[in-house]
Amino acid sequence: MIESLRTVSSLIISFFVLMAGFGLASYTIPLRALGEGWTATDIAQIGAVYSVGYTLASFITPRFIRATGHIRVFAANIAMMVVSILLCSLVQQVWAWMLFRGLYGFAIAGTYMIMESWLNEKSANEYRGFMFSVYMVTAMLGSIAGTYVAPLGDVMTPTLFIISAVILVSAVFPIALTGSSTPAAPTAVGFDLGSLLRRSPVAFIGTLLSGVIAGAWLNFSAVYARMSGLTETGGANLIAAVTVGSIIAQFPLGRVSDFVDRRLVMVVGCGIGIVAAVWLMLIDGSHEYQLYAAACMAGMAIFPIYSLNVAHANDMAEPGEYVKISSGITVLYGLGIIVGPLLGGQAIAFAGPSGLPAVIAVFFTIYALYAGYRIIRRPAAPRVVVPKA
Template identity: 80%
Template sequence: MIDSIRAVFSLIASFFILMTGFGLANYAVPLRALGEGWTATDIARIGAVYSVGYTLASFVTPRFIRATGHVRVFAANIALMVMSVLLCALVAEVWAWMLFRGLFGFAIAGTYMIMESWLNEKSTNEYRGSMFSVYMITAMAGSIGGTYIAPFGDVMAPVLFIIAAIILVSAVFPIALTAASTPSAPTGVGFDLGSLWRRSPVAFAGTLLSGVIAGAWLNFSAVYARLSGLTETGGANLIAAVTIGSIAAQFPLGRTSDFIDRRMVMVFTCALGIVAAGWMVLLDGRYEYQLYIAACMIGMAIFPIYSLNVAHANDMAEPGEYVRISSGITVLYGLGIIVGPLLAGEAISFAGPRGLPAILLVFFAIYAGYASYRIMRRPPAVRNAPPLS
């Protein structure tokens, strides 16, 4: 496995830088929206259009990859993200931000497809869960770094957006300058959701539901923190606690899933999310440190379930199918992150900040129930994970 990580080190380095910029932008955007006086419904609409762009990438990006290669498309997506962030700093109108965030969603989804198909080609089934854990740990570590930049600036000023753009464009360098071999061109440029369903119903449903959960959290975590009575630093601490929980759980969960039925690990992860979300429903800013602990626990569930689903979906794939599968996963995840912010916005409008953990609890429960049902219906894939070396 160590040799596999060395083979994609430049990819991991670029992804870390990218997610640092992403974390800063994703924290600053909703707080700037609140500062402009926009409603939770406005923020939800912006998040939904972001998700539409995210979903559209699954139709377009594979064709670009096949025509020009992974590295060129990666650079183009970085350019789109930088444009989006800078335009948000220049124009503060809801309709404009819907467009700008839609572009950002399109670009980040295309980048994820490139990263994940690249990792899948360099991974084997015995190590796939572990490799995707490293991938997600990198994402979370970068994101937490970006989040902690935000309190040092004013979200109503353009400086934080400019810093985010500088960090994002810096992500080009490790991949652009790598001497490592790039993935082969995909054999197909479309996606087949029916095939993905037949291959793994759990990965199909789980990717959709994990998109709902992540979309709700990513678009409303900063809003939740503010409405719960936390300061900007407290909000950053809350998001950092979620990220720390995710980092702490990613590799143990991923490595465990290389040895046992991945679906059992998914059910355990969802159970942890149910407990944590239920606890958060009972808390507010007066219980700041308890809120951080609950957030750390929920972080152990929100993001690891995505990497578990990706690994599960790719266990039976051939090398030329990775981009096609990644496209299908992007469509499902994108549909989820369209629905998630809309549901979270309505839940917060109805129940206040407690509406966010309440909606997360509901979808963790649905996910755990379906995965448990599938465990009883189909035996696990056979894998024999060798020791780390």
């Protein structure tokens, strides 16, 4: 396990830097949109087009990877993200931001696909949950670092956009200069959702639902914080609290899922998410520290459940299929994050800030019920233990 971590150290460093730039952009974009006077529906539509770009990557990026290799496609995706962020700082029109964010969604999804297939190739089933916990904790730490840059600038000026672009482009260096072996070119491209559904129904449905939950949160967390009465720093604290919760829960949930039925861990995670979402519905910015505590609890479920789905789907993958599996996961997650912002925007427009956690609570409940049903329907797959050298 330690040797596997060493072989992906450059990947983990690049991912941390990438997520710092991503975290800053994710906080800055919706607040700038609010500052421009755009409505929750406008922001939801921008988020939905981002998600369309995210989903399209599943069809196109695997072919690029097979033709040119993981590292070249990684660098190209970083370039697309940088162009997108800088264009957002130059043009303030809703239709233009839809295009720019669609480009960004395409690039970030392709980057995730590269990283996850790379990580899966270096992981055995017996510690795949742990490896994906490292991956997700790295994402969370990077996002925290990026979010706390936001209060240092003004979202109504280009400064934060430029800083985000600089951070993103810096993520190229560790990967480009790595001496470690890169993954083999995929033997299968595209995706087979029918095969994924047969192999792991719970990962299929769970990935779709976790996309809805994450899409709603990521696109409207800053809006939720502002509408709840929090300051810029308070909003950063709220988002950081979700991230801290993810870090706290990621290793225990991931590692426990290596020893017990991963679906049972999904049910537990969803239960935590339901309680946290209901708590968020009942309070506002006048209960600032309760908001942080509830957000921390929500973070224990919102992001860790994604890595459980990925690990469960890849438990039965054959060598050379990891890009194909990752493509299918990306399609499903992308479909979820298309729906999530639209539902989150409508819920906030109808019910105010409490509408966002209400949407999250509903979809966690659906997820928990389905995972519980699958536990009853089919026994857990046996773990494949890799002999020690």
